[in-house]
Amino acid sequence: MPQFDKIEANKLLDFVEPNNLLADVEGKHIFVENIREKFNSFDDELFLYLPIRRDITPLWLYTGFRKIKDGRFIVGQVLRVFEDTPKDIIHYQKTYQDSLTSLFTRDTLKLHIDYLENYHNSYIMYVDIDGFKRINDKYGHQIGDKFLVNISNYFINNWEYNVLYYRLGGDEFAVYCYDHNDEQIEKRAQQLIYDIENLNNISKELNISVSIGITKITAETNDYHTLLNTSDDAMYQSKTKGRGKYTFYNK
Numbered sequence: 001m002p003q004f005d006k007i008e009a010n011k012l013l014d015f016v017e018p019n020n021l022l023a024d025v026e027g028k029h030i031f032v033e034n035i036r037e038k039f040n041s042f043d044d045e046l047f048l049y050l051p052i053r054r055d056i057t058p059l060w061l062y063t064g065f066r067k068i069k070d071g072r073f074i075v076g077q078v079l080r081v082f083e084d085t086p087k088d089i090i091h092y093q094k095t096y097q098d099s100l101t102s103l104f105t106r107d108t109l110k111l112h113i114d115y116l117e118n119y120h121n122s123y124i125m126y127v128d129i130d131g132f133k134r135i136n137d138k139y140g141h142q143i144g145d146k147f148l149v150n151i152s153n154y155f156i157n158n159w160e161y162n163v164l165y166y167r168l169g170g171d172e173f174a175v176y177c178y179d180h181n182d183e184q185i186e187k188r189a190q191q192l193i194y195d196i197e198n199l200n201n202i203s204k205e206l207n208i209s210v211s212i213g214i215t216k217i218t219a220e221t222n223d224y225h226t227l228l229n230t231s232d233d234a235m236y237q238s239k240t241k242g243r244g245k246y247t248f249y250n251k
Contacts, residue, residue: 012050017058020051021085021093025108029161030115039065039074047079049089060086100145101152104166109174112164113224119217122178123185126213126231127192129171130243134206143202150199163188174231182248185214189246197244209244211235216248 016032023031038046046065051058065076096108104112129151136144148171155165155173162179175192177185189212197209213234215227230249238245 015052017051017053020058021089022049022051025093025096025104025111027112027115027164034115043067049086057084059083060089062086098152098167101149101167103152103155103173104164106166106168106174109166109168109176109228110224112176113222113227119178119222121180122176122217123180124215124217124227124231125175125177125185125189125192125246126168126215126228126235127173127175128211128235128239129196130209130211130239131206132171132208135202135208138206139202147200147202147208151196154195154199168228174228182216185216186246189214193244193246207243211238211243212246213238214246214248221249 013032013036016035018028018031020031026034035048035050038048042065044067048063048065050061050063052061060082061078062080062082063076064079065074067074096105096111097103098105132144132147135147148167151173152165152167155175159165162177164176166174166176168174175188177188180188192212193210197203197207199208202208213231213236215221215230215234217227221227221230234247234249238247241247
């Protein structure tokens with residue numbers, strides 16, 4: 001835990017802990033840079049929750065900053081100190097993470113897409129479970145929900161720095177992949193299909209699989225609604241081919 005009574009604002013960022021509930025939503029790889037951008041762009045006053053690194057869990061500071069002398073200087077102070085994660089942050093995190101699966105929500109995907117600056121070598125996969133209704137019909141909705149959790153745990157256990165997973169609703173998911181090329185995204189789609197088909201005894205017994213639609217993020221597709229609509233269209237094209245297929249949008 002750092003010890004300081006006064007510190008320059010930019011140097012304070014050196015002590016920010018990127019592993020926190022707020023960064024889980026906004027993206028750990030851009031969390032500190034987002035704070036830096038807020039420092040550089042606010043007009044008059046800025047209020048921030050800052051998680052400060054310490055041994056086990058971060059110490060949260062609620063801070064206020066103000067520009068003085070025609071905006072040439074910034075002064076700030078700690079308004080409140082939280083030993084545990086503030087309720088505002090917990091509420092914010094719960095808003096953006098699905099309560100059943102702990103995956104990111106549809107709103108979080110929109111948030112992440114809105115943050116996009118460098119979208120080269122990035123893709124959205126729209127994933128729909130083939131045969132999910134058979135689980136509910138045979139075993140009931142409680143087992144159906146458990147199957148969704150099983151899939152989500154598979155996603156979480158295979159989390160990589162350049163892959164983010166979202167539950168869009170029901171049995172539909174999205175996967176946002178960056179630092180990928182066409183060959184890598186095809187391999188990922190193929191692996192995802194294989195792994196869901198062999199996820200557990202229920203998926204094998206009821207021939208559960210997934211249909212996938214893939215959109216490459218470009219200057220023409222880099223907004224939230226276009227990405228979801230094109231990937232959804234491609235996913236339905238996959239369904240017309242049979243279970244366990246993937247389709248690129250306009251490829």
